[in-house]
Amino acid sequence: MMNGVKKQADESILVCVYYGLNGERLIRRGHKLASLLNCPLYILTVDSKPLDNFDAEKSGYIERWTELANELGVEEFIIRDNEKRPIQKVIAEVAREYNISQIIVGQSAQSRWEEITKGSFLNVLLKEIPFADFHIVAVSRPTEDEGIDMYEKGVRAFIVSEGEQYKIVFTCPKSRFIEGIFFKEIGTDFDNGIFRFSYNNKMHELKIEEDFVLNPEKIPDEYKHYLV
Incomplete structure (x- = not known):
């Protein structure tokens, strides 16, 4: 064609x-x-x-x-x-x-x-x-x-706790973390997008805006206790 x-x-x-x-x-x-x-x-x-x-x-x-x-x-x-x-x-x-x-x-x-x-x-x-x-x-x-x-193409990323919030980072942290894949929105200068990770054989999705998780209620309680 x-x-x-x-x-x-x-x-x-x-x-x-x-x-x-x-x-x-x-x-x-x-x-x-x-x-x-x-x-x-x-x-x-x-x-x-x-x-x-x-x-x-x-x-x-x-x-x-x-x-x-x-x-x-x-x-x-x-x-x-x-x-x-x-x-x-x-x-x-x-x-x-x-x-x-x-x-x-x-x-x-x-x-x-x-x-x-x-x-x-x-x-x-x-x-x-x-x-x-x-x-x-x-x-x-x-x-x-x-x-x-x-x-954009998915990249390896990590979620860590910062105070009462949860933040995405891209180098393996020394503190406890959730490992997953981050998809950045095309056309943004900030780290806005979605972060996906697997837990108990189920995929979970977090919304990221300017490095921070917008929907922390989607993080399983077990992970929240683990990250503290």
């Missing part, structure tokens, strides 16, 4: 879509970023079923994403169907094949791509694709009329 416009070769963007209404919004966000950088844009969807076995709803999304890719001049809409390998292996393979430098993935309660933001899977993904910047796009549910916020 080449659009005939010469683009920069040093950057290329891959948008990963799986299912649902948010796919179109992710594609449009990727297109906006690709336009700003004047670079190629690719779309990837992965499914364990063969394309011929997609249900009517999934087939409808594929059709709409194909139309949108043509409309926006996307370089290629890549469909990896009947895929039995782990998602991160497929994404890594495509990223290498197409020389991808930035990858956009949606995080939604109704999307399988949400797995990418969870614990060890994220670590595996970052190790699989160390050559690309990974952006997690927080997407509102279809029933909500909210926008999308984009976050």
Whole structure:
């Protein structure tokens, strides 16, 4: 789906879509970023079923994403169907094949791509694709009329107690800490974003504004006692 416009070769963007209404919004966000950088844009969807076995709803999304890719001049809409390998292996393979430098993935309660933001899977993904910047796009549910916020590549970080508050730091502290992954909001000079960590096999999310935790009630009591 080449659009005939010469683009920069040093950057290329891959948008990963799986299912649902948010796919179109992710594609449009990727297109906006690709336009700003004047670079190629690719779309990837992965499914364990063969394309011929997609249900009517999934087939409808594929059709709409194909139309949108043509409309926006996307370089290629890549469909990896009947895929039995782990998602991160497929994404890594495509990223290498197409020389991808930035990858956009949606995080939604109704999307399988949400797995990418969870614990060890994220670590595996970052190790699989160390050559690309990974952006997690927080997407509102279809029933909500909210926008999308984009976050930078997740980095290792720590939460420590400071007085009666909790603060994020990026070097391993000598005091007690909670270890997790921090996603900084793009376009901010401060450490604003979200911090995710695993506890009792469950992912927890804290909102960070200018280094400090905005929702300390989300920290498990056991951790609060531990950090004191």
